Every structure is written in structure tokens, then in C-alpha cells.
Amino acid sequence: LLAFGKNPIKAYVDIFSNTLGSTYGLSEILVKMIPLALTAVAVAVPSRIWLINVGGEGQLYIGALFATWGALTFGTLPSWILLPLISALGVLGGGLWGSISGILRAKGWVSETISTLLLNYVAILLTNFFVFGPWKDMESANYPQTAEFVDAATLPSFFGTRVHAGLIFPLAALILFYFVLTRTRWGLEMRAIGGNPEAARRSGIPISSYMILLMFIGGGLAGLAGMVEVSAIQGRLRPSLSPGYGFIGFLISWMAGGNPLGMVAAAFLLAIVTAGGDILQMAHRLPGSAVNILNALILFVVL
Numbered sequence: 001l002l003a004f005g006k007n008p009i010k011a012y013v014d015i016f017s018n019t020l021g022s023t024y025g026l027s028e029i030l031v032k033m034i035p036l037a038l039t040a041v042a043v044a045v046p047s048r049i050w051l052i053n054v055g056g057e058g059q060l061y062i063g064a065l066f067a068t069w070g071a072l073t074f075g076t077l078p079s080w081i082l083l084p085l086i087s088a089l090g091v092l093g094g095g096l097w098g099s100i101s102g103i104l105r106a107k108g109w110v111s112e113t114i115s116t117l118l119l120n121y122v123a124i125l126l127t128n129f130f131v132f133g134p135w136k137d138m139e140s141a142n143y144p145q146t147a148e149f150v151d152a153a154t155l156p157s158f159f160g161t162r163v164h165a166g167l168i169f170p171l172a173a174l175i176l177f178y179f180v181l182t183r184t185r186w187g188l189e190m191r192a193i194g195g196n197p198e199a200a201r202r203s204g205i206p207i208s209s210y211m212i213l214l215m216f217i218g219g220g221l222a223g224l225a226g227m228v229e230v231s232a233i234q235g236r237l238r239p240s241l242s243p244g245y246g247f248i249g250f251l252i253s254w255m256a257g258g259n260p261l262g263m264v265a266a267a268f269l270l271a272i273v274t275a276g277g278d279i280l281q282m283a284h285r286l287p288g289s290a291v292n293i294l295n296a297l298i299l300f301v302v303l
Contacts, residue, residue: 006284014283015276025275027161031233032271035060035242037170038225039249040267041177042098044258045221046112046214048181049193049207053215055101055116056222057246058123059094063223064230065127066093068146068237071153071230072135079152086153087169087227094223095216097123102215106208112215120246128239135237146237155232166228170267173221174260190214222246244292248274251299270295 001008019025039056046053070086077085101115128144137147157164181187192200193207201207225245230237248270256262277291 001286001290004286004290006286011280011284011286014279015272018279019272019275024161027163028275029268029271030163030167032274033267034164034166034170035225035229035245036249036252036267036271036274037263038173038228039222039246040252040256040263041170041173042094042218042220042222042225042246043250043253044256044263045177045218046102046211047253047258048190049197049210049214051102051105051211051214051218052113053098053101053116053218054113054250055098055119055123055219055246056225056249057242057244058116058120059097059219059222060226060229060242060246061123061127062097062226063090063094063220064226064237064241065123065130066090066223067227068130068135068230071149072147075150075153077152082152083155083231086231087224090223090227091220092223094226095220097223098219099212099216102212105215106211112211124239127237127241131237131239137236144239148236149231153231154235155228157232162233164228164232166232169224169228173224174263178260222249225249243274248295251295251302254299254302270298 001011019029039060042056042059043053067086067090070089071082074082074085097119098116101110101112101119104110104115105112131146132144135146137145139147155164155166181190189200189205190210192203192205193210197207226241229241229245234241252263252266252270255266273291273294277288280286280290281288
């Protein structure tokens with residue numbers, strides 16, 4: 001901030017006062033926390049066996065793509081059927097995209113770090129193909145986006161704010177993640193693989209199966225974040241679906257060390273920082289990339 005000739009103290013005061021200092025600001029933090037927490041768990045789940053999932057962004061886009069197909073195809077169904085359907089499609093899309101890297105890693109062909117990172121760009125361009133092409137809304141004044149979702153495909157909001165029912169998903173994911181990891185045989189086997197893969201293999205634990213399964217689960221959670229964004233926030237699929245939620249989720253997971261409560265705290269902090277990017281642009285005339293620089297510095301320190 002000093003390099004841009006700005007007062008850092010005033011900038012941070014503005015960020016916190018405009019986010020934590022009002023009901024609207026708090027509601028916007030919750031809205032941003034939903035996809036951030038989901039993409040953080042998407043990284044934390046495979047990381048228990050030392051799989052590094054950098055593909056949350058692409059998995060989010062594919063989940064949104066599958067959910068959009070469901071919303072546009074089955075729009076005549078009632079909401080109590082349609083919403084679970086497009087949620088399942090979001091999980092399926094992100095899960096299948098994540099499992100590609102899981103299979104490549106299990107076969108010993110490609111590091112999941114490389115494949116998940118590169119598949120992000122394939123996913124975004126694939127989404128753009130549909131938005132600019134066959135699914136483009138011809139009534140949108142040449143703006144690239146799909147037709148608007150019907151009301152039955154839209155997650156309900158609370159108390160006239162943008163906070164929506166998608167809040168249930170990250171809460172359930174975090175609780176289930178903690179329970180499975182600490183109270184089940186699967187969690188014990190995951191910890192065994194993470195602690196000593198060779199010992200786990202000699203004990204008969206199917207490591208390759210876990211690699212594929214955990215990448216599917218991680219991708220599915222990120223895909224669910226994509227479904228939440230198109231259903232509750234955008235109301236349609238657009239190329240600008242995510243401002244980098246998948247990458248920030250990666251940062252959150254590593255900041256928290258995979259701890260569920262730590263991920264909630266880190267998601268809260270980075271939701272404030274992300275929301276503060278708009279304030280820096282409007283009040284201090286800083287480019288939006290200033291927030292990306294801050295997030296990158298945080299990641300650098302964590303690593």
C-alpha cells in the first residue's frame with residue numbers, strides 16, 4: 001500500500017469498518033465465506049494423504065457447468081426435486097473433474113499438483129465454450145451468459161439479504177470431515193496413509209483407491225461451491241463466475257493446516273480481505289489486483 005502511495009492504516013480501517021461495521025457488510029462476508037469454505041475443504045480432504053489439490057477453481061467451474069445443465073434442462077420440476085438434483089449434478093461434475101487427476105496420480109503418470117493446476121484452465125475455457133456458444137442467451141444484448149434460472153432452481157435467501165441456504169453445505173462438510181477423520185475407520189486409514197504410505201500399503205490399505213476417491217470428494221465439494229454460486233448469487237452461468245475462490249480456498253486450507261475450525265476462521269479473515277478489494281478500488285483507487293498481491297504474500301509466508 002505504501003508503494004502505491006496510500007496510507008495503510010486508513011486502508012485497513014476502511015476495510016474493517018465497511019465489512020464488520022454494518023449488517024450488510026457482515027452478510028456479504030457470509031456470502032463470500034460459503035464458496036471459500038467449500039473450496040478449502042476440497043483441498044483439505046485429499047491433503048490428508050498428501051495429495052495437493054490446486055484445482056478447486058476448475059472443479060468449481062465444472063460443478064457450475066453441470067448444475068447449469070440441470071437447471072436449464074429440468075426447469076419444469078418443482079424446487080424440492082430440482083434443487084437436490086442440481087446440487088448432486090454440481091458434486092458429480094466437480095468430482096469427475098477431480099478424479100481425472102486422482103486416476104493419473106494413482107497410475108503414477110502425472111503429479112496431481114501439476115494436473116489439477118493445468119486442468120483449471122481447461123475447465124474455465126470449457127465453460128466459456130458453452131456460455132459463448134450453445135447456451136448463450138440471445139436476449140442478453142450480446143453479453144455472454146446463459147438464460148436466467150427459473151425460481152425453482154434458485155436457492156432461497158434469508159431475511160432479505162444475499163445470505164442463502166447454501167450456508168448449510170460448508171457447515172455440513174466441515175462437521176462431516178471432522179467426524180470421518182476422527183471417529184471412523186476411513187479416517188484412521190487416511191491418517192495412516194498420510195503418516196507412512198509404505199507402512200499403510202504393507203498393511204493392506206488400498207492407497208490407489210483412496211487417491212481416486214478423495215480427489216473425487218474434494219472435486220465434488222468444489223463443484224458444489226460452483227452450484228451454489230450459479231444458483232444463489234448469479235442466477236445463471238457467466239464467464240466471471242468466480243473471482244478466484246478455488247485458489248483462495250487452497251490458501252485457507254494451508255493456513256488452517258486442515259483443521260476444520262481453523263478453516264472457518266481463515267475463511268472469515270480472507271472473506272473480509274476479498275470484500276475489502278472493492279473498498280480499496282472505490283475509496284482508495286487501487287487496482288483490484290492489490291488484494292491478489294496480499295493473498296499471494298500470505299500464501300508465501302504460510303509456505
